[in-house]
Amino acid sequence: MEYLNIFIKSAFIDNMVFTFFFGMCSYLAVSKTVKTAVGLGSAVIFVLVVTTPINYLLETLVLQEGALSWLGDEYATMDLSFLSFIMFIAVIASIVQLVEMLVEKFSPALYGALGIFLPLIAVNCAILGAALFMQQKQFANIGQATVYGLGSGFGWFIAIVLIAAIREKIKYSHIPGPMRGVGMAFLLTGLMGLAFLGFLGFEL
Amino acid sequence: MKALEEFMQKMKPKSDGKFPLAHAVWDGTYTFLFVPGHTNKNGVHIRDSVDLKRTMIIVVLALIPCLLFGIYNVGHQHFLALGDCVAGDCATDLFMDKVLFGLMKVLPLVVISYGVGLGIEFIFAAINRHPIQEGFLVSGMLIPLIVPVDIPWAMLAVAVAFAVVLGKEVFGGTGMNVLNVALVTRAFLFFAYPTKMSGDQVWTNTSLEEGQALVDGYSGATPLGKAVEGGVEAIPSIMESVIGFIPGSIGETSIIAIGLGALLLLFTGIASWRIILSTFIGGYLMGFVFNQVAGDNLFMQVPALHQLMLGGFAFGAIFMATDPVTGTQTNAGKWVYGILIGILAILIRVANPAYPEGVMLAILIGNVCAPLIDHVVISSNIKKRLKRVKTA
Numbered sequence: 001m002e003y004l005n006i007f008i009k010s011a012f013i014d015n016m017v018f019t020f021f022f023g024m025c026s027y028l029a030v031s032k033t034v035k036t037a038v039g040l041g042s043a044v045i046f047v048l049v050v051t052t053p054i055n056y057l058l059e060t061l062v063l064q065e066g067a068l069s070w071l072g073d074e075y076a077t078m079d080l081s082f083l084s085f086i087m088f089i090a091v092i093a094s095i096v097q098l099v100e101m102l103v104e105k106f107s108p109a110l111y112g113a114l115g116i117f118l119p120l121i122a123v124n125c126a127i128l129g130a131a132l133f134m135q136q137k138q139f140a141n142i143g144q145a146t147v148y149g150l151g152s153g154f155g156w157f158i159a160i161v162l163i164a165a166i167r168e169k170i171k172y173s174h175i176p177g178p179m180r181g182v183g184m185a186f187l188l189t190g191l192m193g194l195a196f197l198g199f200l201g202f203e204l
Numbered sequence: 205m206k207a208l209e210e211f212m213q214k215m216k217p218k219s220d221g222k223f224p225l226a227h228a229v230w231d232g233t234y235t236f237l238f239v240p241g242h243t244n245k246n247g248v249h250i251r252d253s254v255d256l257k258r259t260m261i262i263v264v265l266a267l268i269p270c271l272l273f274g275i276y277n278v279g280h281q282h283f284l285a286l287g288d289c290v291a292g293d294c295a296t297d298l299f300m301d302k303v304l305f306g307l308m309k310v311l312p313l314v315v316i317s318y319g320v321g322l323g324i325e326f327i328f329a330a331i332n333r334h335p336i337q338e339g340f341l342v343s344g345m346l347i348p349l350i351v352p353v354d355i356p357w358a359m360l361a362v363a364v365a366f367a368v369v370l371g372k373e374v375f376g377g378t379g380m381n382v383l384n385v386a387l388v389t390r391a392f393l394f395f396a397y398p399t400k401m402s403g404d405q406v407w408t409n410t411s412l413e414e415g416q417a418l419v420d421g422y423s424g425a426t427p428l429g430k431a432v433e434g435g436v437e438a439i440p441s442i443m444e445s446v447i448g449f450i451p452g453s454i455g456e457t458s459i460i461a462i463g464l465g466a467l468l469l470l471f472t473g474i475a476s477w478r479i480i481l482s483t484f485i486g487g488y489l490m491g492f493v494f495n496q497v498a499g500d501n502l503f504m505q506v507p508a509l510h511q512l513m514l515g516g517f518a519f520g521a522i523f524m525a526t527d528p529v530t531g532t533q534t535n536a537g538k539w540v541y542g543i544l545i546g547i548l549a550i551l552i553r554v555a556n557p558a559y560p561e562g563v564m565l566a567i568l569i570g571n572v573c574a575p576l577i578d579h580v581v582i583s584s585n586i587k588k589r590l591k592r593v594k595t596a
Contacts, residue, residue, distance in 0.1 A: 034579055165576035166382055173376035176332075187374060191383055194391050195572045198548070198565025202556045 003147045006139075010151030013202055014133075016126045017159035018193040023126030027160055028185050030117065037164035040117040041157030045150065047121050048130055051095050052149025053142050055088050055131040063087060081135075088131040096122040126156050163188055209238060229326055232336030256378075260341040262472050266465035267345050267523065271314075273461040274454035275306035278353050281451050282306075310454055313348040316357055320364045321347075328373045339378030339385070339529075340368065346386035346523060349455025350516065350564075351393065363392045383571045384530045390564050445513040456516040466522045475526035478538040483521040486546020487512050494554055503554055511550055520549070520563035530571040534581040541577055545570040 016022045023044070030040045061067055065079035100118050104111045111118075121127060130152045139145045166188055175184055212234050236257055279302025321340045329336040347364060371388035372381040444450055448458025456462075469475035491508025498504035512518065525531065525545050532541040545566045552562025559565065 034576070162572055162576050165579045166572070168579065169575040170375060170380060170382065173380040174332075175376050175380075176374060179374050184374070187370060188382065191371065191388070192572050194388070194395065195383065195565065195568035197391075197395060198552050198559065198562065198569055199556075201559070202552075 006144055006147045007151040010148050011155035012199040015155040016152050018196040022129040023124045026124050028182055031160050031164040034164045037160045039114055041160045043114050043117050043121055044156050045153030048149040048153035051092050052130055052134055053146045055091055056142050056145035059135050092127050093122045257338045260338050262474055263342045264345050266468040269461040269464040270349055270455035273458045275310045278309050279306035309353050316360050317347040317364055318344040320361045321368050324368045337378035343385040347389050350390050350453050359397055363389045366392050379529055384524055384527050387564055387568050442510055442513055456519040459518055462518050476538055479526045479542045480521055482539045482542025483525050483546045486543035487550050490547045490550035515561045516563045520567055524567050532574045532577050534578050537577040537581045541570055541574055
């Protein structure tokens with residue numbers, strides 16, 4: 001129940017796109033067709049599920065105040081949390097590289113499907129955002145952090161696939177010139193956020 | 205009628221003249237009053253005389269019972285709140301007073317909604333040099349029916365302008381919008397003016413003419429608002445909500461009035477019976493699930509059938525979810541769409557303490573998901589047929 005709660009909360013209530021407007025650059029750029037949106041969305045889920053628990057371990061074993069006590073008493077008072085930004089982004093970038101190489105080696109088909117999106121994810125702020133929120137929320141164990149990563153990724157996936165379907169539908173609408181393209185996508189995101197406000201305040 | 209037509213024909217401004225607005229207004233009015241005699245230049249195409257304007261008017265007609273009942277109910281609740289009549293023995297006395305009071309309160313809302321919305325439509329039609337689009341006929345009637353009676357007129361005007369410009373015109377006008385215009389209006393009001401529109405206050409208007417006000421306003425919780433806070437006994441019985449002399453938004457209270465409209469829509473085939481049926485099925489399922497896991501939560505114990513009668517569920521399912529533009533277009537998609545809306549509506553209403561009423565948001569979420577549902581249905585159909593071709 002605890003895990004389900006975290007999942008629902010991170011996927012729908014604290015949706016990365018509609019609530020925090022994270023990962024907007026790739027969200028706007030890759031949402032023109034449903035197919036590419038599904039590809040990027042799955043890649044984001046994948047990377048989030050892998051990086052969030054690793055960042056969680058990094059946070060609890062290295063960065064947190066007193067996290068280094070396992071090294072000995074003289075390290076027990078150390079607080080390395082000022083390093084968290086650079087450490088998290090380094091972990092994300094290296095994991096993405098590693099994942100890319102592994103996927104290329106073991107599943108060329110998936111690698112071809114994900115294409116350029118996989119390396120692009122390294123700079124997707126939704127990934128770093130999830131790591132920083134994870135730090136803030138102070139989860140009790142690594143399982144919760146993983147579920148949080150999964151939920152955030154799933155929420156991002158839903159958002160990009162939904163807007164991609166809508167953008168495919170309105171492709172032939174007579175939209176006033178200045179609003180075409182990204183302008184419309186911004187407006188749509190806002191209106192979808194309005195609808196998603198319905199999930200705000202859910203308590204399970 | 206003949207004289208009117210001749211007069212209109214005489215008034216016709218030149219279409220390429222200096223005043224595009226004048227032509228747009230004339231064209232809009234003329235085609236509204238008379239079926240236009242368009243014929244095709246080449247090829248044989250049969251045109252049905254039931255064009256978009258006629259379709260829209262049928263929906264407006266279907267809304268009339270709700271509007272009339274709403275007008276009466278506003279007056280009824282007013283006199284009930286003042287204590288001028290004893291509850292239950294109120295139907296016969298003061299009939300004209302109630303109707304007059306209701307008219308005074310409801311008519312301005314209708315006028316503002318149509319005035320602002322159609323005004324914007326006219327301006328856009330003039331700028332784009334296309335004929336006036338008729339989509340606002342229905343939205344303009346829906347909007348007054350889903351707002352509280354005592355909403356300040358300026359707020360309503362701002363919300364209508366927001367919904368028409370950003371919810372519809374920028375998408376290319378009628379038939380292109382992604383979200384239901386009336387619901388965007390309602391959601392905008394809900395989130396922009398939360399203190400006025402939180403949805404948990406009763407919307408009974410007690411102020412008389414100026415200087416005579418007894419109390420500034422009478423506000424208690426709506427039945428659903430009370431239920432969220434734990435007072436389930438405040439929920440009207442099934443009988444009460446079917447007849448509809450209960451507080452609530454103007455058009456949503458009476459199941460009978462809504463049912464009359466629904467019959468007309470279903471008879472003419474304008475509303476999809478699949479969406480209506482599946483929305484109720486979804487709502488019933490969710491209510492049923494809540495009944496099973498209720499425990500000591502009184503609100504979850506409300507019978508599933510009763511849940512469907514409460515608040516704006518029936519109104520939303522029949523008049524808003526069936527919007528042919530924002531809903532799903534495929535038949536299989538309609539079932540999924542309706543069930544999704546039904547489930548979400550009851551889920552938000554019962555499990556989300558922030559909103560006493562969930563139908564509006566559920567339909568908006570349904571609208572957002574509709575293109576994806578259609579996409580999945582269509583692409584799976586394509587896959588199925590491809591497989592058939594390959595095996596053959």
